[in-house]
Amino acid sequence: FRVSLSFGSVPEPRSQGFKMPSHKSFMIKKKLAKKMRQNRPIPHWIRLRTDNTIRYNAKRRHWRRTKLGF
Numbered sequence: 001f002r003v004s005l006s007f008g009s010v011p012e013p014r015s016q017g018f019k020m021p022s023h024k025s026f027m028i029k030k031k032l033a034k035k036m037r038q039n040r041p042i043p044h045w046i047r048l049r050t051d052n053t054i055r056y057n058a059k060r061r062h063w064r065r066t067k068l069g070f
Helices: 026-038 044-049
Strands: none
Touching: none
């Protein structure tokens, strides 16, 4: 019974081993900036305006749990 393992050809999942390069393209930088702007809590005046029906940002993203995929 013989098993051959080749570790060089195993693709690594993006969520674990992917690192963002230090030299980013301008399009990637624009996408990251937009995602940074979207990833914030709702302003307090929106709670007041909607009578507290909107309490939090449902699309909030944590940097470690959910990756953007680009």
